[in-house]
Amino acid sequence: MVQRKIIHIDMDAFYASVEQRDHPAYRGKPIAVGGSPEGRGGVVATASYEARKFGVRSAMPSRKARELCPQVIFVKPRFDAYQAASAKIREIFHRYTDLIEPLSLDEAYLDVTEDKQQIGSAIEIAKMIKQAIREELQLTASAGVSVNKFVAKIASDMNKPDGLTFIGPSRIESFIDTLPVERFFGVGRVTAEKMKNLDIHTGADIKKMTEADLVKYFGKTGRFYYQIARGIDDRPVQPHRETKSLAAEDTFPEDLTTPDEMRPELDKITQTVCRRLRRHSLKGRTITLKIKYSDFRQITRSRSLPERVDDPDTILAVVMELLLSTDPTGKKIRLLGVSLSNFDERRAVPGRAGEAGAGQLELF
Numbered sequence: 001m002v003q004r005k006i007i008h009i010d011m012d013a014f015y016a017s018v019e020q021r022d023h024p025a026y027r028g029k030p031i032a033v034g035g036s037p038e039g040r041g042g043v044v045a046t047a048s049y050e051a052r053k054f055g056v057r058s059a060m061p062s063r064k065a066r067e068l069c070p071q072v073i074f075v076k077p078r079f080d081a082y083q084a085a086s087a088k089i090r091e092i093f094h095r096y097t098d099l100i101e102p103l104s105l106d107e108a109y110l111d112v113t114e115d116k117q118q119i120g121s122a123i124e125i126a127k128m129i130k131q132a133i134r135e136e137l138q139l140t141a142s143a144g145v146s147v148n149k150f151v152a153k154i155a156s157d158m159n160k161p162d163g164l165t166f167i168g169p170s171r172i173e174s175f176i177d178t179l180p181v182e183r184f185f186g187v188g189r190v191t192a193e194k195m196k197n198l199d200i201h202t203g204a205d206i207k208k209m210t211e212a213d214l215v216k217y218f219g220k221t222g223r224f225y226y227q228i229a230r231g232i233d234d235r236p237v238q239p240h241r242e243t244k245s246l247a248a249e250d251t252f253p254e255d256l257t258t259p260d261e262m263r264p265e266l267d268k269i270t271q272t273v274c275r276r277l278r279r280h281s282l283k284g285r286t287i288t289l290k291i292k293y294s295d296f297r298q299i300t301r302s303r304s305l306p307e308r309v310d311d312p313d314t315i316l317a318v319v320m321e322l323l324l325s326t327d328p329t330g331k332k333i334r335l336l337g338v339s340l341s342n343f344d345e346r347r348a349v350p351g352r353a354g355e356a357g358a359g360q361l362e363l364f
């Protein structure tokens with residue numbers, strides 16, 4: 001089998017860069033897309049690199065952003081403009097390959113093991129894509145090039161903005177050895193904490209564990225960590241995968257027992273789901289609440305609405321009704337999750353994960 005050539009492309013400060021491109025007055029200035037100017041409610045979707053110097057970040061409450069950078073300019077998002085830019089970068093990708101797996105508007109995997117123009121070098125292709133994006137869209141992207149999705153994605157983030165990072169097969173192992181566990185795919189706050197408690201801090205620490213132990217501690221994902229720590233990721237680039245649902249959930253350090261405690265948590269989770277919906281330009285008709293109790297029993301409750309929705313207030317209201325229908329008071333709740341499904345098919349975009357083959361080395 002042939003060694004694959006995978007490119008991960010991720011636009012730099014995507015929404016903010018589109019705004020700076022279209023509004024010269026914002027160029028060179030700290031801007032935050034999203035959030036409310038008065039710092040009342042709302043979170044930042046993304047910040048320009050000028051604002052990031054002050055510590056302004058995605059998902060930060062606008063009040064915090066203003067504290068860190070009083071001169072920050074809050075800009076209302078224009079999703080149509082981001083969608084248009086996204087469609088154009090996909091057109092550019094298609095010049096080289098049809099094996100494209102978009103992860104969101106600004107991010108995609110490309111399999112260029114065989115490219116349409118017979119360029120043969122993934123690094124060259126990544127350069128050409130970056131150049132086309134710069135010339136045709138006046139935007140910059142960062143690229144990661146490697147033999148699998150996991151390494152390519154981390155590589156694209158290593159020299160942002162306007163980066164191009166190649167991690168070849170001979171470097172993969174040492175690279176993963178020093179990688180902090182937080183950077184591993186699927187490791188969230190709670191898993192990272194659990195790993196720290198087991199004295200697992202880096203890829204090298206994961207590699208010391210047996211597969212059986214990893215499965216014991218982390219369930220099915222443990223097997224994935226075992227492979228990834230050895231640089232093995234056979235997930236194929238999947239062009240036609242549709243997102244069937246978008247979800248967010250949180251595990252709590254202490255069990256929750258009252259609806260008053262649960263409401264603010266569900267509010268946060270709902271906000272996260274709504275940001276993801278926006279990022280994928282999706283609206284859903286079916287809202288599902290997931291509850292896991294301290295005894296690991298799990299239930300879900302769903303409701304379908306007449307219209308597709310993506311606004312947090314409507315979704316949270318339904319989620320709270322679903323919660324109250326389960327008579328939550330006094331029950332020990334360990335995890336809450338919210339998901340949206342039943343999307344408008346015309347707008348559905350590909351989502352995550354699957355499995356296939358890998359192989360040996362070829363020229364990059």
Ligand code: DCP
Binds near residue numbers: 046
């Ligand atoms: N986004 C959002 N909420 C988040 C994260 C991101 O609405 N919590 C949106 C705004 C971003 C876009 O998605 O512009 C792409 O997300 P990225 O994580 O790729 O962030 P950026 O492209 O903004 O910056 P970077 O240069 O770090 O990729």
Ligand code: MG
Binds near residue numbers: 013
């Ligand atoms: Mg980006």
